[in-house]
Every structure is written in structure tokens, then in C-alpha cells.
Amino acid sequence: MNIRExxxxxxxxxxxxxxSPVEMRNRALERMAAALREHREDILxxxxxxxAAAESAGVPQAVRKRLRYDDSKMRDSAAGLRELIQLPDxxxxxxxxxxxxxxxxxxxxxxxxxxxxxxxEARPDAMVQVASLxxxxxxxxxxxxxxxTAGTNRVLFSLIHQAAVEAGLPEAALFxxxxxxxxxxxxxxxxxxxxxxxxxxxxxVRYIMDHTKIPVMGHSSGICHIYVDREAxxxxxxxxxxxxxTQYPAACNAVETxxxxxxxxxxxxxxxxxxxxxxxxxxxxxxxxxxxxRRALESGIGAADRDLIGGALxxxxxxxxxxxxxxxxxxxxxxxxxxxxxxxxxxxNRYGSHHxxxxxxxxxxxxxxxxQMVDSAGVYWNCSTRFAxxxxxxxxxxxxxxxxxxxxxxxxxxxxxVTYQYRLTGNGDVVGDYAAGRKEFHHRDLPxx
Amino acid sequence: MNIRExxxxxxxxxxxxxxSPVEMRNRALERMAAALREHREDILxxxxxxxAAAESAGVPQAVRKRLRYDDSKMRDSAAGLRELIQLPDxxxxxxxxxxxxxxxxxxxxxxxxxxxxxxxEARPDAMVQVASLxxxxxxxxxxxxxxxTAGTNRVLFSLIHQAAVEAGLPEAALFxxxxxxxxxxxxxxxxxxxxxxxxxxxxxVRYIMDHTKIPVMGHSSGICHIYVDREAxxxxxxxxxxxxxTQYPAACNAVETxxxxxxxxxxxxxxxxxxxxxxxxxxxxxxxxxxxxRRALESGIGAADRDLIGGALxxxxxxxxxxxxxxxxxxxxxxxxxxxxxxxxxxxNRYGSHHxxxxxxxxxxxxxxxxQMVDSAGVYWNCSTRFAxxxxxxxxxxxxxxxxxxxxxxxxxxxxxVTYQYRLTGNGDVVGDYAAGRKEFHHRDLPxx
Numbered sequence: 036m037n038i039r040e041x042x043x044x045x046x047x048x049x050x051x052x053x054x055s056p057v058e059m060r061n062r063a064l065e066r067m068a069a070a071l072r073e074h075r076e077d078i079l080x081x082x083x084x085x086x087a088a089a090e091s092a093g094v095p096q097a098v099r100k101r102l103r104y105d106d107s108k109m110r111d112s113a114a115g116l117r118e119l120i121q122l123p124d125x126x127x128x129x130x131x132x133x134x135x136x137x138x139x140x141x142x143x144x145x146x147x148x149x150x151x152x153x154x155x156e157a158r159p160d161a162m163v164q165v166a167s168l169x170x171x172x173x174x175x176x177x178x179x180x181x182x183x184t185a186g187t188n189r190v191l192f193s194l195i196h197q198a199a200v201e202a203g204l205p206e207a208a209l210f211x212x213x214x215x216x217x218x219x220x221x222x223x224x225x226x227x228x229x230x231x232x233x234x235x236x237x238x239x240v241r242y243i244m245d246h247t248k249i250p251v252m253g254h255s256s257g258i259c260h261i262y263v264d265r266e267a268x269x270x271x272x273x274x275x276x277x278x279x280x281t282q283y284p285a286a287c288n289a290v291e292t293x294x295x296x297x298x299x300x301x302x303x304x305x306x307x308x309x310x311x312x313x314x315x316x317x318x319x320x321x322x323x324x325x326x327x328x329r330r331a332l333e334s335g336i337g338a339a340d341r342d343l344i345g346g347a348l349x350x351x352x353x354x355x356x357x358x359x360x361x362x363x364x365x366x367x368x369x370x371x372x373x374x375x376x377x378x379x380x381x382x383x384n385r386y387g388s389h390h391x392x393x394x395x396x397x398x399x400x401x402x403x404x405x406x407q408m409v410d411s412a413g414v415y416w417n418c419s420t421r422f423a424x425x426x427x428x429x430x431x432x433x434x435x436x437x438x439x440x441x442x443x444x445x446x447x448x449x450x451x452x453v454t455y456q457y458r459l460t461g462n463g464d465v466v467g468d469y470a471a472g473r474k475e476f477h478h479r480d481l482p483x484x
Numbered sequence: 485m486n487i488r489e490x491x492x493x494x495x496x497x498x499x500x501x502x503x504s505p506v507e508m509r510n511r512a513l514e515r516m517a518a519a520l521r522e523h524r525e526d527i528l529x530x531x532x533x534x535x536a537a538a539e540s541a542g543v544p545q546a547v548r549k550r551l552r553y554d555d556s557k558m559r560d561s562a563a564g565l566r567e568l569i570q571l572p573d574x575x576x577x578x579x580x581x582x583x584x585x586x587x588x589x590x591x592x593x594x595x596x597x598x599x600x601x602x603x604x605e606a607r608p609d610a611m612v613q614v615a616s617l618x619x620x621x622x623x624x625x626x627x628x629x630x631x632x633t634a635g636t637n638r639v640l641f642s643l644i645h646q647a648a649v650e651a652g653l654p655e656a657a658l659f660x661x662x663x664x665x666x667x668x669x670x671x672x673x674x675x676x677x678x679x680x681x682x683x684x685x686x687x688x689v690r691y692i693m694d695h696t697k698i699p700v701m702g703h704s705s706g707i708c709h710i711y712v713d714r715e716a717x718x719x720x721x722x723x724x725x726x727x728x729x730t731q732y733p734a735a736c737n738a739v740e741t742x743x744x745x746x747x748x749x750x751x752x753x754x755x756x757x758x759x760x761x762x763x764x765x766x767x768x769x770x771x772x773x774x775x776x777x778r779r780a781l782e783s784g785i786g787a788a789d790r791d792l793i794g795g796a797l798x799x800x801x802x803x804x805x806x807x808x809x810x811x812x813x814x815x816x817x818x819x820x821x822x823x824x825x826x827x828x829x830x831x832x833n834r835y836g837s838h839h840x841x842x843x844x845x846x847x848x849x850x851x852x853x854x855x856q857m858v859d860s861a862g863v864y865w866n867c868s869t870r871f872a873x874x875x876x877x878x879x880x881x882x883x884x885x886x887x888x889x890x891x892x893x894x895x896x897x898x899x900x901x902v903t904y905q906y907r908l909t910g911n912g913d914v915v916g917d918y919a920a921g922r923k924e925f926h927h928r929d930l931p932x933x
Binding site: 271380423 | 582598719830851891894903916
């Protein structure tokens with residue numbers, strides 16, 4: 036059976052999935068958790084085979100690490116499932132109840148989006164996480180995992196699917212795509228698929244975005260900024276910048292560009308660069324930054340700092356304005372000096388990816404200006420950009436982070452997987468009565484419960 | 485200056501527009517209302533010239549009626565502006581306030597979408613309505629009206645723009661596109677334009693949707709259904725169907741297909757067809773419907789009904805299944821018989837446009853099944869599909885009706901023109917502390933105010 040037929044069957048099953056009671060959806064999650072425990076050996080064996088094949092195929096160590104699905108990852112999956120079961124049902128929430136006129140009542144209620152295609156690279160734990168979020172939110176899902184973990188994904192999907200069916204959910208509610216060619220087939224199903232969520236490299240996500248008419252939720256890049264204002268507290272700023280750059284540099288919410296107010300740069304720049312260099316971060320930046328660092332070397336700084344800054348300058352890469360939309364995902368940082376918060380905001384809105392940006396300042400008014408004017412999903416004050424994450428926000432889980440501005444923005448949890456529907460109940464009401472003035476709307480809001 | 489440059493200037497002005505106080509935005513609306521009054525003569529003269537040109541160009545009477553902007557339309561515009569001024573500010577609403585940990589507070593707050601392109605055919609009143617909704621919601625807007633009312637639009641835009649600038653809003657926040665070629669230029673600005681709202685014919689809207697990477701909000705067709713269940717009250721059903729079909733047949737929420745339960749068809753079908761025929765509605769439908777109508781002619785019905793049904797059968801058009809995705813926007817109706825609510829739901833989800841569909845029944849359980857299972861923006865029970873409208877829902881105004889499922893669905897008011905942003909405030913907080921277990925999130929929700 037080809038993808039289009041599967042997706043069509045899924046579309047037909049979608050209303051049934053949407054109407055399934057939350058007890059049934061939670062039971063599916065409970066069975067998933069049990070199946071992961073019971074089939075631990077099968078899963079580990081499949082993953083070991085995938086890892087061995089990846090090694091023979093010359094897949095680099097760093098990538099292979101992300102392919103691993105071991106006991107610790109399995110514990111995380113189980114914990115995620117338990118947490119998800121506890122979360123309230125995102126479906127059927129009444130957002131508005133309004134009497135338009137006597138006996139004519141409008142209700143706005145959350146409903147699942149319908150059919151969601153999730154395409155992810157590597158990381159078999161994403162299979163469990165994404166499938167469980169779709170099930171909890173009453174959505175049907177086509178799941179396409181990375182080819183490097185095809186064996187692990189196959190075992191995981193079959194356990195997930197069985198758990199869902201045993202709980203009473205429609206058989207057609209979940210489907211696994213395996214062949215790479217099926218991605219393009221899926222992207223062409225814009226009449227049946229309501230949303231595509233790609234998770235992977237920027238190049239991969241851009242490909243998805245450019246090759247479908249289906250709405251895509253995600254981000255192709257994470258160019259996050261930290262702006263150090265002249266009124267920043269340097270003792271607070273240094274650890275925040277180090278955390279944002281080095282705590283997990285491959286993450287999309289790691290900082291890529293540091294903007295420093297000229298009013299504080301002379302003292303702050305050498306201090307942060309020596310700390311960054313000590314942490315193994317390579318420095319890139321404007322010529323002005325280089326000049327200021329060279330001047331620092333000639334001033335009376337300590338020998339250790341001199342060595343670190345000197346080392347950073349040896350591999351220093353002078354950047355042009357257009358280079359500032361670079362995403363490193365590694366221990367690299369771009370630095371530029373700016374004249375205050377206005378120029379920082381302009382730079383961020385121009386070169387950023389509207390993901391997450393942070394200002395470091397003790398001036399509340401400056402911070403408020405920054406948070407008002409920066410056009411990003413997350414605008415932070417005196418904290419690390421690394422907080423941009425569904426778990427840290429308390430969403431229980433996330434399907435990804437969206438840099439689009441419509442529907443869902445920033446870390447997307449269960450709420451981003453539902454939409455709403457207007458339900459109107461009358462007793463033979465017609466518009467003609469209102470057009471002719473025989474009746475009038477009174478628009479009275481009723482309690483939601 | 486070309487469109488791309490204008491749009492880029494607008495993008496830069498967008499954060500300033502977004503941060504403008506609601507008093508300033510309301511003042512702009514007040515000045516707009518005053519300008520419409522003060523420049524009544526200029527507007528009427530421009531519109532008269534447009535109408536005369538349209539007549540010489542052979543534009544049909546029915547279309548010319550929609551080009552008219554007269555005292556009555558001007559009163560509607562003024563009333564709309566007054567109502568909009570009264571509505572609460574959609575910007576800056578706090579949707580969530582959560583303490584992630586002591587001193588680390590997350591706020592989810594509504595913000596304008598940014599830069600919106602609105603492209604509409606005919607109807608100069610749309611210029612005032614759409615511009616005012618964008619201003620109230622803090623968005624920048626590129627407005628492109630229909631070429632048939634270019635003169636009227638030019639006068640209206642210049643009054644609107646002046647009102648906004650005099651109120652203190654950024655000069656670059658509003659821009660009028662005039663040449664048809666500028667539509668494609670605008671659609672190519674996917675790096676600067678956040679949303680496109682097209683208003684016009686299905687063909688026009690589909691063109692827009694197919695020619696841009698910018699998210700599009702709207703609907704290309706309105707294939708609305710009414711399903712008459714075997715447990716419907718025929719005395720309620722007849723006026724609802726007549727209203728939905730004849731009260732304003734050109735509207736997107738007018739009914740296009742009537743589904744009748746076979747259990748009630750023998751008595752109900754002749755009754756509704758004679759009433760529809762009396763109202764001038766042409767009947768199309770399956771062969772089964774035709775056979776049932778011919779049988780009715782042979783039974784003992786009254787002479788008047790016999791004439792009406794006989795007339796309807798003379799022009800009867802036998803439909804095949806695939807014909808049921810026809811949109812008439814006129815006094816035409818498709819009819820099909822079904823075996824109960826399940827088949828009705830299947831038909832609607834397959835051939836409908838996910839706009840608005842209604843069930844007529846006295847059985848609450850059947851109605852609930854219908855409202856759960858139909859995948860449309862509006863699912864109604866015992867009332868006319870014509871209620872699907874922002875004014876009737878009490879939204880004050882609407883930018884249009886969306887049949888997409890993401891972001892905004894159904895009639896879209898001010899709430900559909902905002903998105904949200906996460907603001908996180910800390911005091912030097914770093915993720916490393918949580919990763920290392922030195923600190924723990926406690927996720928405590930705070931009062932919103």
C-alpha cells in the first residue's frame with residue numbers, strides 16, 4: 036500500500052481518533068510504557084544492530100551517540116509517558132461560550148488538528164516522544180524516522196502501534212513511513228495532511244519547508260543572541276554567556292552571537308573572551324572587536340588572560356555584516372559591538388532567526404524596551420537562552436520549537452497540537468430574522484464550565 | 485520605490501507599531517472616522533468616477549453594486565470604527581505567568597503578528613475595515629484593493645494613512661499597493677511579510693495560496709452542507725434551509741448541498757423542493773432524488789406543489805459523486821440522500837470545504853455525533869449556516885473566514901491578528917545549575933494580572 040492510500044485511510048479515521056475519550060488515549064500511553072519495559076531486550080538488540088551498521092558505514096562518533104537508545108534513554112521515555120498521562124486533556128476545552136441571542140449558543144472548543152506528519156532525523160527516542168504527544172492530543176500521525184536507526188524505529192513503532200490498538204484507538208491512526216522516497220510522497224498529500232513537523236538539521240528542515248504546501252511547524256535555524264548592555268552586571272553576565280554557549284553548544288537555543296554595548300566593551304570584552312577561550316570557544320567578530328582585544332593585550336592584564344586572549348586572536352576570524360546570520364551549533368561565537376539597545380534590537384531583528392534572544396542589564400526600562408522590540412519567540416532578561424525548552428517551561432513535553440509566528444511559537448507542547456471549532460446550537464434560527472430587524476443579537480458570555 | 489523596499493521599511497517599523505499604546509491606535513481610528521465624515525464629498529466623487537468607468541468597461545450590474553461606496557456604506561464603516569474603538573486591546577494580554585523557579589518568571593503575552601499583506605477584490609469598504617483591524621491590533625499592513633475601485637481606494641487610503649500618522653503611528657506602518665504586478669512582488673517578500681489575507685473569488689484566493697511561501701489565511705471556497713436527519717422537525721427544517729440558501733446566496737456561508745436522511749426523504753424531499761423552487765432555487769442532485777420527486781408528482785400532492793416540483797424537474801441536473809464539491813454562490817442547490825448521520829458526516833468531510841455545516845435533528849445524541857465528527861470550522865445544530873460571521877459571533881469585526889486549521893479557524897476577528905511571545909526574566913540564571921541538579925524547577929503558575 037502506498038503512502039497516499041495510507042494517509043487517506045488515516046484522514047477517515049481522524050474524526051474517530053479525535054472523538055476518542057481521554058481515558059482511552061491515556062491507556063494507550065500506559066501500554067506503551069509497559070511495552071517498552073517488556074520488550075527491552077528486543078529494543079536494545081535492534082539498536083545495537085543499527086549502531087554496528089552505522090559504525091561500519093563510517094558514521095562519525097558524535098552522530099552515533101545520538102543514535103543510541105539505551106536503558107537511560109528508555110527511562111527518560113518512560114518518565115515522559117508518565118508525565119504526559121498526568122497532563123490534562125488538551126481536547127474538548129471550552130474556550131468561549133456565548134449566547135448570541137436567546138436559545139442560540141456559540142461554543143468554541145479545542146479539537147485535535149487531525150493528521151500530522153512527523154519527519155525526524157536520527158534520535159529514536161523522538162519516535163516515542165512524538166507518537167505519545169500525538170496520541171495524547173487525539174491526532175493521527177505518520178512517523179518517519181532517520182534511516183540510521185531504521186531497525187530500532189521499526190521495533191519501537193510496532194510496540195507503539197500495538198499499544199494504541201489494544202487501548203481501542205483506530206488501527207489507521209498511526210503509520211510508519213520507512214523509505215526516504217516516502218518523504219516526498221507524504222509532502223504531496225496536502226489534501227489529507229494538516230501539519231508537518233520536521234526535526235533535524237537546518238538544511239533538512241528547509242528542504243521540507245520548500246517542498247510542500249502543507250503548513251510546517253518548526254525551525255530551520257537557531258541564531259540566538261545575547262546583548263550585554265552598558266548597565267549589565269559583569270559578574271552575572273559572564274556565567275550566563277558561558278552557559279548559553281558551552282552548556283550544550285549543539286542545541287538550537289545555544290547563543291551564536293554576542294552583542295556588547297560600546298559603553299562597557301573595553302572592560303567587559305577582554306574578560307568574557309578570556310573566559311570563553313578558557314572554555315574552548317573560538318572567537319569570530321568584527322575588526323573593531325579584534326582591535327579592542329589587541330589593545331587589551333597591550334594593557335596591564337594578567338598573564339593567564341593574556342595567553343587566553345592571545346590564543347583566541349591567533350584563530351580570530353574577521354566577520355563582515357552578512358556573516359552574522361551564521362549558525363555554528365558548536366564552540367564558536369560571533370561578537371560585535373553596538374551603540375546601545377536600539378542598535379542591538381536592529382541587529383537581532385535583521386540577522387537573527389526569531390528564536391530566543393536575551394538582554395543582560397540592571398536597567399528595567401532598557402530590558403522592557405528590548406523585550407518589546409525584539410521580534411522573537413523568546414525574549415529574555417538576565418538569563419541564559421538555553422531555557423527555551425518545553426520541559427523547562429513546564430509543558431511536560433514538546434514536539435519542537437517553532438520560529439514561525441502563526442499558530443504556535445517557541446517551544447510547542449500539547450496546546451500546539453490542537454486547534455478549535457465553533458459549535459452553534461439553535462432551535463430553527465435563521466439569519467433573515469436578524470437582517471430584517473425582527474430579532475437582535477445580545478452577545479452574552481456564559482460561564483465556560 | 486518598489487514594493488520590496490517599502491515592505492523592508494515596514495518590517496523595521498513593525499516593532500515600533502507593535503509597541504504603540506492602545507490610546508494611540510484608538511486615536512487613529514477616531515481620526516479615520518472623522519476623516520470619512522469630513523471628506524465625504526471627495527470619497528463619493530471618486531467612487532462615482534470608478535462606477536462610471538466600470539459601466540463603460542462593461543462591468544456587469546451585479547459586480548458594480550459591490551463597487552459602490554455610498555452614504556450607507558460610509559455609515560457602516562463609521563459604526564465599525566466606533567465598535568472597534570470600544571473593543572479591548574488584543575495586544576499585551578498575559579496568557580500565562582509561571583514561576584519556573586524562585587526568581588525566574590515566564591510570561592506568555594500576546595503581540596501583533598507584524599507585517600500583514602491584505603489583497604482584496606472589489607468592495608472599497610474592505611479597505612477601511614481591514615486597515616482599521618490591522619491598526620487596532622498593532623500590525624503593519626500592505627493594502628491592495630481591486631483595480632475597479634482604484635480611485636476610491638486611493639482617496640480612502642490617503643485618509644487612513646494620514647489619520648494613523650497624525651495619531652503618532654509610524655509613517656511606514658501602512659502602505660498601499662496599486663499595480664496588479666505588485667501582487668506577485670508582494671507574494672515574493674516571504675522574508676518580511678508574516679501573513680497574507682486574500683479576500684475575493686475562490687480562483688483569486690487559490691492563486692494567492694499557490695504563489696507564495698508566506699502563510700495565507702482565508703478560504704478559497706465555501707461548500708456548506710445541511711443534513712436533515714430522520715428525526716428532524718420538518719417545520720423547523722424548511723425555514724432554516726430556505727434561509728441558508730436564499731437569504732444571501734453569494735455568501736461563502738450559504739448552503740450548497742442538502743443531505744437528506746432516506747428515513748425522512750419521501751415526505752420531506754417534495755416539501756422542501758417545492759419551497760425552494762418557489763424561492764427560485766434550481767435543483768441539482770442524484771438520480772435517486774429525481775426518481776423520488778417524479779414519484780411525488782404521481783402521488784396525491786396539491787396542484788401548486790405539483791407545478792413547482794414539475795418545474796424544478798424540467799431543469800433538473802443529475803449529479804455524479806464528484807460533482808458534489810461544486811460551489812454555486814447562486815440560487816442553486818445540490819441534493820443527495822444518505823443513510824443516517826454517519827454517511828452524512830463522511831460526505832461532508834470528503835466533499836466539503838471545512839467551512840460550516842449544520843445538522844437538523846431533534847435527537848441530541850445524533851447532533852453531538854455530527855458536531856464531534858464533522859471536520860469543519862463551524863458545526864451547527866438546528867440553525868442556518870449563514871450565522872458563520874464575525875459580527876454575528878460578536879467579534880465586532882472580521883478580517884475574513886479561515887478554512888485552514890492552524891492559527892485561526894472560522895470567522896477571524898482581532899484575536900486572529902495577534903500571536904504571542906515568551907518573556908523570561910531572571911537574575912543571572914543558567915541552565916547548567918538545573919542540568920547538574922544544583923537547582924530544580926518548581927513550575928508554579930502565578931495570577932495573570
